[in-house]
Amino acid sequence: MSINQLSGDIITVRDLKVQYGDRVILENVNFDIKRGEIFVIVGGSGCGKSTLLRQLIGLENPTEGQIIIDGEELTQADEKETVSIMRKNGVLFQFNGLFASMTLEENIALILERYTGLSPRQIKEVVDLKLSLVGLSGFQNYKPAEISGGMKKRAALARAMALDPNILFFDEPSSGLDPLTSASLDQLITELNSALQTTMVVVSHDLSSILSISHRIIMLDSEVRGILAAGTPEELSTYKDNENVYRFFNRQLE
Numbered sequence: 001m002s003i004n005q006l007s008g009d010i011i012t013v014r015d016l017k018v019q020y021g022d023r024v025i026l027e028n029v030n031f032d033i034k035r036g037e038i039f040v041i042v043g044g045s046g047c048g049k050s051t052l053l054r055q056l057i058g059l060e061n062p063t064e065g066q067i068i069i070d071g072e073e074l075t076q077a078d079e080k081e082t083v084s085i086m087r088k089n090g091v092l093f094q095f096n097g098l099f100a101s102m103t104l105e106e107n108i109a110l111i112l113e114r115y116t117g118l119s120p121r122q123i124k125e126v127v128d129l130k131l132s133l134v135g136l137s138g139f140q141n142y143k144p145a146e147i148s149g150g151m152k153k154r155a156a157l158a159r160a161m162a163l164d165p166n167i168l169f170f171d172e173p174s175s176g177l178d179p180l181t182s183a184s185l186d187q188l189i190t191e192l193n194s195a196l197q198t199t200m201v202v203v204s205h206d207l208s209s210i211l212s213i214s215h216r217i218i219m220l221d222s223e224v225r226g227i228l229a230a231g232t233p234e235e236l237s238t239y240k241d242n243e244n245v246y247r248f249f250n251r252q253l254e
Contacts, residue, residue: 010035016065029226038200043220049203058082089167090160098144104155105140111162130158150181170202174209186212
């Protein structure tokens with residue numbers, strides 16, 4: 001899907017500041033995420049990638065600023081309203097977050113039992129569909145310890161998709177995966193994005209993955225405490241206005 005086919009903003013971030021005690025992590029952060037795009041957040045260690053993600057998924061409130069998700073202001077929401085907003089979205093955490101004592105089917109069904117009024121038969125149908133979408137048909141009765149790292153990521157993605165989210169957030173999806181498995185997951189992400197038109201927000205440090213999946217990218221920097229550069233993969237790969245940006249996106253050539 002071309003970036004030109006995307007329209008409308010589903011996430012708006014304005015004048016965001018995050019400060020812990022006397023330490024300012026992010027300030028004057030402004031960006032928009034278009035409906036249906038794969039938007040990737042990159043940068044070096046300590047630049048605030050994970051901090052920004054925590055604000056976007058409602059785990060923390062920023063010190064200042066505004067986050068609007070699909071027309072609802074997350075930063076002004078109380079706890080109940082935050083849960084309501086974020087229930088429309090899904091998160092794939094870096095370490096999967098699957099319950100080890102449960103089968104894959106039980107992991108996904110748990111979400112559906114808690115947040116929907118579906119019958120057991122309907123829940124099973126949804127579970128089977130979600131596992132099928134990520135290439136895990138037939139693995140319903142497996143526990144996380146019985147499958148590979150790449151399959152765990154796919155199972156966690158199926159669970160994140162259980163409630164048909166408008167937005168999927170990914171925290172370092174390729175972390176811990178070998179290059180082939182990582183490339184396979186990248187392909188799955190782009191296929192799901194194209195087929196379902198789900199907005200995807202990805203935090204990543206994996207350059208191959210970043211260049212493979214992203215429509216647009218912002219690069220955070222610890223010195224500027226915010227966005228150092230923004231653009232498409234093509235624009236940032238040829239970015240000459242800042243040496244650090246150019247080196248980050250061309251480090252595979254070094």
